[in-house]
Amino acid sequence: MPRPRIVIIGGGFAGLAAAKVFRGKPVDVSVIDRTNHHLFQPLLYQVAMAGLAPSDITVPIRWILRNERNVRVIFGEVVKVDPAAREVIVDSLGAPVGYDALIVTTGARHAYFGHDAWEACAPGLKSLEDALEMRRRFLTAFERAELTSDAAERASLMTFVIVGGGPTGVELAGMMIEIARKAMPSDFRSIDTRNSRVVLVEAGPRLLPALPEGSSIRARRDLERLGVEVRTGAAVTGVDGHGVRIGDEFVRARNVFWAAGNQASPLGAMLGGPVDHAGRVIVRDDLSVPGHPEVFVAGDLAAVVRADGSLVPGVAPAAIQEGRRAALNALRIVNSETTSPFRYYNKGDLATIGRNRAIAVFGRFEVAGYPAWLLWLFVHILYLVGFRNRLSVLVQWAYAYFTFQRGVRLITAAERAAPSVTRSGDRS
């Protein structure tokens, strides 16, 4: 009898957690990803801010799964899922990949709430390419400000607007102001980078809406002390190459970064089940797709509704827990056994604000300031997958911490936008 075939799409936190469940089990597993690496997304903003190298937060998927002898890795993009035929079409393979159970973990990208044209002016931060583009824009802005003789243009180049007051927005804002004020000044001759403006805009009433209110107040105070202008209850109504419209006000800024909204991967809509407004698959309590008990969804692509009606948050620990549960249930399905419901266990929330400051929430406990920052450091290094990455990240951080210098201030030549060419303004 042939062994049951399990297919996992996506090598993120959910997909890898799922793959590891099958160790030693009598099944054949295929993990399909369109990149060859796992991305440690919680530190992506550090790559965008030139604090870490791309290879510090990535690990080859093959390397992570090298000891799982019943797992093969397929480097390719899934272009179609056919739940009726139980097949997946991959662009790099001549024949479809059949499955007895499927686990889809292809996540989400940022959403512009129907204003897709904003993306060119306000790039988001989900992939490594996003991070490198954000880095390029951030570093090039100072280069262009140094060369221009137009004072208004210079001010606009040195204004950075971040849309979205969740953890990514807060972490980006804190790091941006620090780099501009501490690491950059001695590099330039015509501009004083300490005059840079960083504006953090949040449509809701407070920053870090997923954390308790005390954390929001503290984050705002810490950011304002660093010099960030925080605007809450401020909806962005327009973005173009010249700046951002916030309510009635227009903020002139050549640099707008997007840290708001999520739109799930298009594969979610191919699975035959219901999806919510963000494209997430509304799964059953065992993480399967309604009508397809052999198809599971885990991670940011899944809308997992809790008993109180709220959704399980889109964070790495939730993705890992969902991936494991989906894999255990997939094993039960191929053995014709009953599946178990998923229960989310919240281990706590962490966000960092510049050097030395962070916020940690564990159930009813809150820690802030330096102890929370040390904890943040410890947790993030601990969870980095490869030993080499842990060591390398420690070195980079220690260097940045003690010298205030950013080591990885690299704009690659191919990416250099000739500053004199500013057609349509959207590549500034």
Next chain:
Amino acid sequence: MPRPRIVIIGGGFAGLAAAKVFRGKPVDVSVIDRTNHHLFQPLLYQVAMAGLAPSDITVPIRWILRNERNVRVIFGEVVKVDPAAREVIVDSLGAPVGYDALIVTTGARHAYFGHDAWEACAPGLKSLEDALEMRRRFLTAFERAELTSDAAERASLMTFVIVGGGPTGVELAGMMIEIARKAMPSDFRSIDTRNSRVVLVEAGPRLLPALPEGSSIRARRDLERLGVEVRTGAAVTGVDGHGVRIGDEFVRARNVFWAAGNQASPLGAMLGGPVDHAGRVIVRDDLSVPGHPEVFVAGDLAAVVRADGSLVPGVAPAAIQEGRRAALNALRIVNSETTSPFRYYNKGDLATIGRNRAIAVFGRFEVAGYPAWLLWLFVHILYLVGFRNRLSVLVQWAYAYFTFQRGVRLITAAERAAPSVTRSGDRS
């Protein structure tokens, strides 16, 4: 009286060495580069072979020159040099940059000896982009070999031909065979990467032609022990997407890499002086351009003829020495003093062959094997410009050395060539 204006084009070894000469001198210096970073080219092959991250071998030019208060850095590409008007046109500036003395250090790229069409099939290794493209091809070849069911195609994907038996070719070949035989095997399920072929082709009679004959013999023996097929006296007469023609033989190989030949930067031809067959400027003994005593050329762009008729080699120590001499002479020119001739002091040659083996030549002394390798390690880390880079490179190397793993095995998503699409074969 306005201070004399010195312009340096290029932030490589020669350009930076020149810039540092002007510390505290009553001149205004501009350093123009089209990238924002200095590249440590001797380790570029390590980035191509996924052993180091791009940021490990790059340092922001602004950071290197942050304490030189009379030096400004211009991020832009020089599109024209006008020696009659004493002006340089930069794409990122509205007005030309005038100079009283000019130092041009824009180096060379690889040359295909009139066969420019070969470049698409056989990329070279001069810039960071070259290295990332080589890395992408090297890693993608194994991914495609893993997925194909065609045995001939698999063999072709697992054959790597390196054209050029100089230090770059020798170092690439040694590293490639080691990665294929030691680091990769456990990652794949369908292929055995230990069956990979690495072929090193040199048109001349021996490897490392710039070193004494004993070194050539030793390098060949070491490479062959590692498993590299070495072909000397073998001219490449054709390259296409399917392989390489070497004399009468056609070697099927999807992966051909170019480590032969040099073509100087096109700026050399704009300086009003004579250039040689490779486009290098034939300079006077004080490194100035004949007819333009205020224009100096240093580094790989300069053809510096020694008393015995031979050229000063295109290595980093020579570029640094030339940059310093050009800067000292530029200072004399703007002060209406007599310039001094350049004298090359050869500190020795070093080449590494895989793990643990290297060759070092100092005048009449030769060191080989493990001691030479330790020396190679020491010299290269010592010369890396930033402290952070030294530490990071040490970590990466120590990790690679003790585990046989390559840490930085990263193919970025944007670069992934969908393996099923092989139109014209030239992107394999």
